[in-house]
Amino acid sequence: MRLRMYDQQGQGHALLVLREVLPSGLVLRTNIDATRLGNVARFFNHSCDGGSLELVVVRRRGSLLPAVALFAAHDISPAEELTFAYGPPTSGRAAAASGRPGEERQQQQQQLERPQQRCLCGSSACLGLMPNEA
């Protein structure tokens, strides 16, 4: 819903969708939305080559809610842009091929109708499209 709202408003967003596969096979989805409020990480762009940062999911003892931590993936030079991979590269065709039942399938269909954003990371690994955030 938020993605559609941001699309309608024609504004950029900083919504990170975290998917964790639990031992039971269930997928826990957490939306971390720093569009209006967040720390400096909300300014980190995506890079198809993995970027300079690695994302690690952390969970404080006793907390169900995950948090993300970003660690330097290599020595970072002064003035080097801090980037990370927002997600695995996806194509509309691959997403459409995975048939999921019920509501999730409907949501997925709505997400497919969102125009996939062009990637401007400029890395040699760039596929031209941003990973699908949804």
Ligand SMILES: C[S@@+](CC[C@H](N)C(=O)[O-])C[C@H]1O[C@@H](n2cnc3c(N)ncnc32)[C@H](O)[C@@H]1O
């Ligand atoms: C977390 S914000 C990153 C900071 C944002 N560029 C800014 O100036 O506030 C995520 C948004 O930045 C843009 N973005 C990030 N990486 C990009 C890339 N490689 N190519 C094009 N746009 C990108 C997209 O609009 C995305 O929704």
